[in-house]
Amino acid sequence: MSTATCARFCSPLTTAGNNKAVASTSSSASSKLTTGTGSGMTSAATHKKQIPATNTNDINTEATFTFKLGGKGGRCNTNSNGHSVASSESSDPLESDYSEETEEEEQQQSKQAKHVSLSSNSSSSAATSRDSVGHDAGDVEKDEDTNNDTNNDDSVDDESVEEDDGNETDDEEDEEDSEESSSVQTAKGVRKYHLDDYQIIKTVGTGTFGRVCLCRDRISEKYCAMKILAMSAVIRLKQIEHVKNERNILREIRHPFVISLEWSTKDDSNLYMIFDYVCGGELFTYLRNAGKFTSQTSNFYAAEIVSALEYLHSLQIVYRDLKPENLLINRDGHLKITDFGFAKKLRDRTWTLCGTPEYIAPEIIQSKGHNRAVDWWALGVLIYEMLVGYPPFYDEQPFGIYEKILSGKIEWERHMDPIAKDLIKKLLVNDRTKRLGNMKNGADDVKRHRWFKHLNWNDVYNKKLKPPILPDVHHDGDTKNFDDYPEQDWEPAKAVDQRDLQLFNDF
Numbered sequence: 001m002s003t004a005t006c007a008r009f010c011s012p013l014t015t016a017g018n019n020k021a022v023a024s025t026s027s028s029a030s031s032k033l034t035t036g037t038g039s040g041m042t043s044a045a046t047h048k049k050q051i052p053a054t055n056t057n058d059i060n061t062e063a064t065f066t067f068k069l070g071g072k073g074g075r076c077n078t079n080s081n082g083h084s085v086a087s088s089e090s091s092d093p094l095e096s097d098y099s100e101e102t103e104e105e106e107q108q109q110s111k112q113a114k115h116v117s118l119s120s121n122s123s124s125s126a127a128t129s130r131d132s133v134g135h136d137a138g139d140v141e142k143d144e145d146t147n148n149d150t151n152n153d154d155s156v157d158d159e160s161v162e163e164d165d166g167n168e169t170d171d172e173e174d175e176e177d178s179e180e181s182s183s184v185q186t187a188k189g190v191r192k193y194h195l196d197d198y199q200i201i202k203t204v205g206t207g208t209f210g211r212v213c214l215c216r217d218r219i220s221e222k223y224c225a226m227k228i229l230a231m232s233a234v235i236r237l238k239q240i241e242h243v244k245n246e247r248n249i250l251r252e253i254r255h256p257f258v259i260s261l262e263w264s265t266k267d268d269s270n271l272y273m274i275f276d277y278v279c280g281g282e283l284f285t286y287l288r289n290a291g292k293f294t295s296q297t298s299n300f301y302a303a304e305i306v307s308a309l310e311y312l313h314s315l316q317i318v319y320r321d322l323k324p325e326n327l328l329i330n331r332d333g334h335l336k337i338t339d340f341g342f343a344k345k346l347r348d349r350t351w352t353l354c355g356t357p358e359y360i361a362p363e364i365i366q367s368k369g370h371n372r373a374v375d376w377w378a379l380g381v382l383i384y385e386m387l388v389g390y391p392p393f394y395d396e397q398p399f400g401i402y403e404k405i406l407s408g409k410i411e412w413e414r415h416m417d418p419i420a421k422d423l424i425k426k427l428l429v430n431d432r433t434k435r436l437g438n439m440k441n442g443a444d445d446v447k448r449h450r451w452f453k454h455l456n457w458n459d460v461y462n463k464k465l466k467p468p469i470l471p472d473v474h475h476d477g478d479t480k481n482f483d484d485y486p487e488q489d490w491e492p493a494k495a496v497d498q499r500d501l502q503l504f505n506d507f
């Protein structure tokens with residue numbers, strides 16, 4: 001990596017509903033790009049914008065694959081606050097990758113996509129970030145995928161149509177329950193949940209549509225995290241189906257390294273999701289503080305992610321937003337993957353452009369249609385970033401990042417663990433049918449790689465490995481590992497009208 005800088009754009013954040021930027025006393029609201037060495041950074045938010053400087057003498061360049069930058073590709077849009085979100089060009093707020101597309105629609109998309117050049121808007125400054133980007137399927141192209149992709153026997157791609165993974169997991173809620181309360185079967189019997197059960201304590205994170213607050217369940221006295229999404233913002237940014245996907249998928253899954261959704265509800269202005277509170281903060285912060293992780297530390301986190309990805313993929317869920325910002329560390333030092341905003345259930349491929357520029361797989365950039373293989377690609381990027389301190393494909397503009405991803409050139413640190421390097425190379429394979437994890441043995445191929453040779457995977461799942469980092473927390477509700485966000489700026493979201501409310505009927 002020839003440049004020492006990496007743009008980690010931390011965009012201004014919206015308060016729930018009023019679309020007003022949270023006062024920039026929160027350092028994460030500033031979007032200045034900085035150069036750093038990993039030391040001397042003062043807050044988690046500052047770390048978010050820095051990538052340690054590279055010693056250019058310490059690297060050599062090897063091409064692991066070569067691919068010509070094609071003329072087609074996707075465009076990343078950003079909202080007015082700088083958060084990158086699904087395209088607002090889609091005409092229908094309900095249109096999304098959740099619905100099954102007809103052949104005619106796909107042809108139409110293909111035509112539209114021919115007008116979308118990779119360079120078009122992708123260099124928007126706001127998208128120069130590690131924010132997730134999403135793009136409605138309506139603007140992307142179905143690729144015939146006649147590449148050598150289909151020639152490999154190990155390929156798990158088939159030509160089946162993407163599943164309508166709509167709200168098939170929805171349960172009918174008890175009709176007597178009001179919007180803001182519902183009865184849920186718990187281990188201790190049926191519990192009638194109500195929003196008033198939760199005492200909001202402090203904001204610990206903000207996102208595109210609202211914020212995440214530490215709160216306390218007055219009944220169980222447990223700390224939890226409440227994600228509050230302003231419906232008006234979700235509608236405006238055409239993210240209705242992504243939010244429903246997130247909730248539906250979270251309701252279906254349970255895994256030691258995946259965030260647990262306890263309950264979800266809505267009123268006439270917000271959607272609410274209640275999670276376990278993960279008090280250690282983001283892996284991202286620890287990585288920026290350390291500069292880079294040892295092979296052993298990286299191996300520990302990678303193993304927990306492999307375990308989680310294997311589980312998600314077994315349920316045909318592709319996660320699509322793997323990055324250190326979405327990995328939280330629990331009090332016990334184990335990981336919890338959070339933010340399922342781009343997760344999707346699918347049988348084969350999907351065409352929605354989403355992810356985070358540095359972590360996006362080539363087939364997403366090329367609008368080839370993508371599947372679970374994108375998660376294995378992102379794992380390769382993540383392992384590299386943990387070991388080196390910055391991602392393998394970096395540029396100040398997304399276009400530059402995409403060019404590098406497609407070029408296949410990776411700069412390797414001279415003293416990098418050769419076995420880890422071998423795994424990364426096998427994950428960062430442009431041809432997804434030859435990518436480790438996406439071949440006929442699935443996750444087993446990754447689990448059997450030499451870098452993981454010493455592991456007993458049952459021990460991984462059962463949290464028997466010793467975590468390399470134990471967060472500094474004094475109690476379960478400790479917020480010291482999160483930034484401070486000004487609470488006084490948080491104006492209540494405005495209620496949406498009945499028509500808009502109906503869009504969330506099944507939430």
Ligand SMILES: Nc1ncnc2c1ncn2[C@@H]1O[C@H](COP(=O)(O)OP(=O)(O)OP(=O)(O)O)[C@@H](O)[C@H]1O
Pocket residue numbers: 083131132204205206207208209210212225227259275276277278279282325326328338339340341
């Ligand atoms: N269960 C949790 N426990 C502790 N902190 C959490 C939890 N869930 C989320 N957070 C914090 O809140 C932040 C925002 O959460 P999340 O990424 O789910 O929101 P989002 O609206 O989807 O964000 P974005 O718009 O960036 O995708 C996280 O980065 C994390 O720091």
